[in-house]
Amino acid sequence: MKTETYQLLRRLHDRHGPREFGKICQKLLAIACRLAGFEHVVERGVQGVDVDVALLTERYATEVKTTEKDSVVFQQKDMEGLASRRQDGYQPLLAVLRLSPFSDWHLVSIEHLRTGNLLIASLRPYRRRDLEERLTPRFDEGLGAHFDGAWADSQSYLDKVLRNLGVQVLDTE
Amino acid sequence: MLTPRTLKVRGFRGFLNEQEFRFDTPVVILFGENHSGKSSTLNALEWCLFGDECKGIQTGIRERVGWIVPNRHLDRPDVLVELTLDGPDGTYRVCRRLYKAPKKTTLVEELEVCLPDGKPVEREKAEQQLTRLLGCSSRDFMTTVYQHQETIRGIVIEKPKERNEAIDRLLGLSGYTNLLSGINDASLQRRHKKIGKDFEDFETRVQDILAVWEKELNAKRQEAGVIGNRLTGSGTLAAAREVQQSLKAFAERAGLEPVALELPAGWQSLPAFEKSAKQILSELRAATPDLQEQQRLLDRRKELARLQSDYESARTHRDNIGKKTRELDTEHGGRKAVTARIASMDQTRKAEEARRRAIDALAALIEEAINYLERSDEDGPTNRCPVCETEAPNLLATLSKKLETARQGQLNKIGDKIEGLKRSLEALSKIDEAYEKLDKQLARLVEELSTARREIGELLGKELTDADDPLALLKSELAGLAHRLKQLSDAVQEKQAALQKIEEDLDKVHTAREILQLAEKKQFADRIQESPEYQALEAARDRLALFVADVEAVKSALLAASSEEAHQKLTAAERAIDEYFRQLTRSPDVRQIQLKLNADARGRNAYDITDQDGNDLTPILSQGDLNALALAVFLGLASCSAAVSGFGFVLLDDPSQSLGSEHKKQLCKILDRVCDTRRVLLATMDREFYEYLRDGLTKAKTEYTFGAWTAENGVRVGRR
Numbered sequence: 001m002k003t004e005t006y007q008l009l010r011r012l013h014d015r016h017g018p019r020e021f022g023k024i025c026q027k028l029l030a031i032a033c034r035l036a037g038f039e040h041v042v043e044r045g046v047q048g049v050d051v052d053v054a055l056l057t058e059r060y061a062t063e064v065k066t067t068e069k070d071s072v073v074f075q076q077k078d079m080e081g082l083a084s085r086r087q088d089g090y091q092p093l094l095a096v097l098r099l100s101p102f103s104d105w106h107l108v109s110i111e112h113l114r115t116g117n118l119l120i121a122s123l124r125p126y127r128r129r130d131l132e133e134r135l136t137p138r139f140d141e142g143l144g145a146h147f148d149g150a151w152a153d154s155q156s157y158l159d160k161v162l163r164n165l166g167v168q169v170l171d172t173e
Numbered sequence: 174m175l176t177p178r179t180l181k182v183r184g185f186r187g188f189l190n191e192q193e194f195r196f197d198t199p200v201v202i203l204f205g206e207n208h209s210g211k212s213s214t215l216n217a218l219e220w221c222l223f224g225d226e227c228k229g230i231q232t233g234i235r236e237r238v239g240w241i242v243p244n245r246h247l248d249r250p251d252v253l254v255e256l257t258l259d260g261p262d263g264t265y266r267v268c269r270r271l272y273k274a275p276k277k278t279t280l281v282e283e284l285e286v287c288l289p290d291g292k293p294v295e296r297e298k299a300e301q302q303l304t305r306l307l308g309c310s311s312r313d314f315m316t317t318v319y320q321h322q323e324t325i326r327g328i329v330i331e332k333p334k335e336r337n338e339a340i341d342r343l344l345g346l347s348g349y350t351n352l353l354s355g356i357n358d359a360s361l362q363r364r365h366k367k368i369g370k371d372f373e374d375f376e377t378r379v380q381d382i383l384a385v386w387e388k389e390l391n392a393k394r395q396e397a398g399v400i401g402n403r404l405t406g407s408g409t410l411a412a413a414r415e416v417q418q419s420l421k422a423f424a425e426r427a428g429l430e431p432v433a434l435e436l437p438a439g440w441q442s443l444p445a446f447e448k449s450a451k452q453i454l455s456e457l458r459a460a461t462p463d464l465q466e467q468q469r470l471l472d473r474r475k476e477l478a479r480l481q482s483d484y485e486s487a488r489t490h491r492d493n494i495g496k497k498t499r500e501l502d503t504e505h506g507g508r509k510a511v512t513a514r515i516a517s518m519d520q521t522r523k524a525e526e527a528r529r530r531a532i533d534a535l536a537a538l539i540e541e542a543i544n545y546l547e548r549s550d551e552d553g554p555t556n557r558c559p560v561c562e563t564e565a566p567n568l569l570a571t572l573s574k575k576l577e578t579a580r581q582g583q584l585n586k587i588g589d590k591i592e593g594l595k596r597s598l599e600a601l602s603k604i605d606e607a608y609e610k611l612d613k614q615l616a617r618l619v620e621e622l623s624t625a626r627r628e629i630g631e632l633l634g635k636e637l638t639d640a641d642d643p644l645a646l647l648k649s650e651l652a653g654l655a656h657r658l659k660q661l662s663d664a665v666q667e668k669q670a671a672l673q674k675i676e677e678d679l680d681k682v683h684t685a686r687e688i689l690q691l692a693e694k695k696q697f698a699d700r701i702q703e704s705p706e707y708q709a710l711e712a713a714r715d716r717l718a719l720f721v722a723d724v725e726a727v728k729s730a731l732l733a734a735s736s737e738e739a740h741q742k743l744t745a746a747e748r749a750i751d752e753y754f755r756q757l758t759r760s761p762d763v764r765q766i767q768l769k770l771n772a773d774a775r776g777r778n779a780y781d782i783t784d785q786d787g788n789d790l791t792p793i794l795s796q797g798d799l800n801a802l803a804l805a806v807f808l809g810l811a812s813c814s815a816a817v818s819g820f821g822f823v824l825l826d827d828p829s830q831s832l833g834s835e836h837k838k839q840l841c842k843i844l845d846r847v848c849d850t851r852r853v854l855l856a857t858m859d860r861e862f863y864e865y866l867r868d869g870l871t872k873a874k875t876e877y878t879f880g881a882w883t884a885e886n887g888v889r890v891g892r893r
Contacts, residue, residue: 003698007387010380070369100376101383101698112722121369124718 005140006101008147013099016154018068024150025097026050026064027158029105031146032139034165043162045155045171049081052090060131061085062093062107067120072096076115083110093128096120105139107131174821175306176852177218178264181255182888184244185220186213189887191253196822199848199872203856204863205879210888211856214877215824218854219311219319221254221269222303224282226311234321242271243280246884249273250280259821260306263289267303308819309347316342319824320807333779340768340780341735343810344742349735353777356728365721368714379698390691397684404692406440409685413437413446416682419675420453427461427668443686450679454672461668467661474654476632481647484625488644491618498611501604508608515601522594529587536580543573732776739778742810743768750809756839757801757832766790768806782806800831804840812847822852829862837862841869848872 001009013021023045030043033053040054050064061082065072074094082092094113096106098120106120107128143150149157162169176196183191187210194201194214203211219227220242228240243250252271257264266287274281286299286306294302307314315321316339341350394404417434424432432453437446458464505511546559547569556566565571630637633646701707747768754766765785773779782790782802794802811823825844829837837859844853848870857863867874880889 003383003695006698007383007695070366070373100373101379102372102376102702119366119369121365121714121718122721124715125722 001101001104001136002140003101005143006099008143009099012147012150013068015151018066020154021099022064022066023155024158025066027155027162028139028142028146028150029062029064029095029135030162030167031142031158031165032135034162034167035138035142036134041162041165041167043167043169045159045169049085049090049092051095052085054090057089059088059090060093061090062095064095064097066097066099068099070098070121071117071119074110074113074115074118079110079113079115093131094123096123105132105136107135174819175258175260175265176821177854178257178259179255180214180218180221180257181253182214182217183254184247184250184252185217185242185254186210186244187882187888188213188217189244189247192888192890194877194890195875195892196852196854198875199852200844200866200870200874201852201854202863202866202874202876203854203879204860204876205858206881207858209858209879209882210890211858211879212826213888215319215826215854215856217254218256218824219314221256221267222307223311223314224269224284227315232312232315234315244887246887258306260289265289265306309345310351313342313345313347314820316807317345317810318820318822319826320804320828321826333773337773337777337779340806341739341778343806344739346735346739346778349731349738350777353728353731353735356724356731357775359724361721361724365717368717372714383695383698386691386695390688390695393684393688393691397681397688404685404688406689409440409443409682409689410436412678412685413440413443413682416450416675416678417446419671419678420450420457423457423668423671423675427457427463429457429460429462432457440686440689443682447679447683447686451676454676454679458669458672461665463661463664463668467658467665470654470658470661473632474651474658477647477651477654480625480629480632481644481651484622484629484643484647487618487621487625491615491622494611494615494618498608498615501608501611505604508605511601511604511608515598515605518594518598518601522591522598525587525591525594529584529591532580532583532587536576539576540573543569543576729776732772736770736772736778740770742813743770746809746813749812750805753809753812753843754802754805756843757805757836758798759835759839760794760798762793763790766802766805797831797833797836801836804828804843808843808847811851812843812849820851822854823847825853825855827857827859828855829857829859832862834861837865838869841865845870845872 009021009025012024016024027043030041030051030053033051034041038053038055038058040052042052044050044052049061051062053060053062063074063078063082065074072094078094082094085092092110094106094108094110096108097103098106103120106123108123108126109128110126112126113123146158146161149161159169159171178195178197180194180196181191182188182194187208203214205211216227228237228242230238243252250271250273253268255266255268257266266285268285268287270283271280272283273279283296284299284303285293285295286302287293288302309317338350341347397404414436417432417436420434421432424430434446434449434453437443501508556564556568558565558568626637626643629643629647633650637643637646750768751766755763763784767781767783767785767787769781769783769787771779771781784790790802791799808823828840832840841862844855844866847853855866857866867876876893878891878893880891882888
């Protein structure tokens with residue numbers, strides 16, 4: 001990722017802590033999807049698949065994981081949640097962001113994944129580079145535009161942004 | 174399948190002379206006492222096929238450690254073992270030699286394989302040919318073909334991992350096991366993780382650097398009052414342009430040479446601009462006319478002040494001297510009076526000294542007269558005056574006394590007077606000296622005043638006359654200077670303030686440029702990521718991850734294939750294993766023996782040997798039962814043609830060990846069945862078992878009996 005992006009994310013992480021940071025990234029990814037042209041975007045702050053996006057017949061259901069380590073835990077319930085979206089025509093994806101200057105979003109097809117602790121490097125063969133290339137610049141753009149708001153008001157600010165962009169936000173409210 | 178046809182042995186372990194064995198019947202029995210050469214015969218066959226592989230600790234057999242191949246009683250080791258094998262495409266002849274070459278200290282091993290077409294191959298090619306032909310390692314051979322007591326028993330009593338591997342070998346699955354071990358030994362996952370860790374370390378270093386720079390950058394931003402990232406290169410260049418224009422305008426206003434300061438095209442080149450601007454600022458400060466005038470006036474004021482001080486000081490001294498002179502005059506009436514008094518007193522002193530000398534002379538004369546009178550009165554002292562002849566008793570003595578008294582009286586008076594005069598003269602001389610000193614000082618001060626006056630005139634630019642008061646002139650000049658200096662000071666301060674402002678603007682340009690540089694420095698991580706080298710590295714990491722995933726897939730496939738093949742073979746052999754075990758042991762508790770296939774934590778084949786109820790049999794069986802179990806597994810698989818290796822024979826070395834008579838009989842029956850699918854080469858020292866074999870085996874047999882071994886004759890073999 002770009003240094004600027006990394007540093008902004010690092011500041012958000014240091015301010016809000018890893019858990020909140022994960023939620024912020026999820027919402028920023030939803031914003032990026034919307035900015036990338038996906039017409040139908042659903043972001044879930046509640047249990048279930050984190051982000052659903054659709055553009056005509058192109059549909060993805062995404063589980064979002066953020067970490068500072070070299071691996072993420074892909075749980076059985078994540079796998080099952082994603083698999084259940086297949087019936088609606090959604091391709092299940094695992095979106096992994098490692099907070100590091102040389103990392104980028106890994107958008108990974110889950111077909112070949114097992115559950116448990118996954119080494120991020122082992123996800124490489126299954127990356128959807130086409131999607132990553134579409135979303136990463138939009139993510140940087142969204143982060144740049146909404147950093148101040150996310151810094152100050154975190155999720156509540158980003159929820160407003162999402163709603164203004166026409167994204168369906170499902171949260172605990 | 175490979176089956177042995179003949180074996181020639183010479184010089185191998187117990188063998189001295191060449192012996193030939195023929196294995197062309199379904200059963201070959203080697204019978205003889207312990208240490209008669211039976212096992213050496215089977216070992217010779219094994220050594221011929223595998224060479225040094227069947228030696229050493231890796232065999233898992235204690236006696237193979239430190240195993241000596243050549244006969245120790247030969248003067249010159251010369252081992253030859255030649256084996257002919259019938260294979261699917263004809264007969265192979267394998268000949269392995271080990272000998273001591275002339276003038277060599279080490280032994281030389283040679284291998285020759287003669288192919289079915291009669292073409293011999295040697296050394297490395299022969300080894301390759303043989304490896305292809307056998308298709309297994311010595312260790313596999315030891316479990317699938319050669320029933321060695323130690324290795325076979327290991328199948329049922331070794332640790333689970335080793336036991337599973339041994340059964341895999343017995344099932345001919347070592348190809349899978351070896352591949353899986355090779356994959357595991359390559360530690361791809363670990364290495365992949367290590368590469369990831371190396372990247373992570375690198376990233377951590379980058380993160381640390383970025384954090385330090387970010388901190389530095391924030392400090393600079395704060396110092397410069399820059400908010401967020403709003404500072405730009407073009408903005409900084411614009412600020413530099415303002416500095417340039419301010420400097421030019423200042424020089425013009427001050428009437429100085431025009432400033433030559435070029436603005437760079439990009440902000441990255443600003444350091445040179447900043448350096449030049451600093452230099453120009455320094456020069457402008459020094460070259461400002463007002464400043465120079467101020468300095469000149471300050472110098473003049475200093476000089477005037479010095480002259481004023483000198484003049485005033487000299488004049489004060491002069492006045493003091495006048496005062497002192499006047500005081501002396503008052504006291505002593507002036508220097509002339511003092512001089513006159515000195516002269517008068519000196520004259521008086523001289524007169525008194527002359528009077529004293531006259532009195533002394535008169536007294537001397539009178540004293541001489543008295544002495545004369547005394548010398549002229551021969552009759553003794555006269556009492557008559559010589560002049561008037563009047564009675565004068567003791568006249569001379571009286572005269573002498575009076576003379577002395579009178580002289581002393583006068584001389585003392587005169588002496589006192591002279592001394593008084595001298596003291597007065599001395600005092601007057603000191604006063605005169607004081608006058609003298611004051612006069613000299615006065616003369617010097619007058620000179621000084623004159624010099625100062627001249628210098629004042631020179632400094633003021635006019636010739637001073639007696640009518641001029643130098644001090645008043647100086648004060649007037651100093652007052653004028655003070656006024657001018659005040660004006661200049663205001664002007665200089667104003668200009669310095671202007672220069673200071675320019676300098677501050679230049680400092681801002683400097684800070685802004687540093688901020689931009691730091692911000693740009695931070696982009697190094699972007700440049701790394703955009704570089705072709707990094708892209709290539711990323712691609713390599715992708716390939717590596719794909720390779721690791723592929724290898725993992727291969728591993729999974731191998732495990733699945735190994736498991737499936739094991740399942741097939743066990744299914745085929747399970748009946749035979751069960752039957753053989755029950756036949757051998759006739760244990761009432763064990764109605765059925767089962768070899769169950771599972772997977773261990775690594776996904777490898779794991780085998781449980783259980784009874785009909787699923788209980789592990791190994792802890793409850795006797796030594797004989799365990800032996801029987803091992804034999805049952807070995808022979809069960811051996812008798813199942815679909816089950817195991819490409820060898821059409823089994824080697825059994827003392828299989829009746831730990832077996833009772835009934836066990837032996839049953840073993841004999843089992844072997845008779847094994848002979849249906851495998852040629853059996855069997856060595857035993859057990860006469861009872863030998864008898865059972867001779868009578869019980871229904872297949873054609875070749876028997877070799879081994880006589881007592883001696884060092885001189887070696888193995889002695891007879892064929893029946």
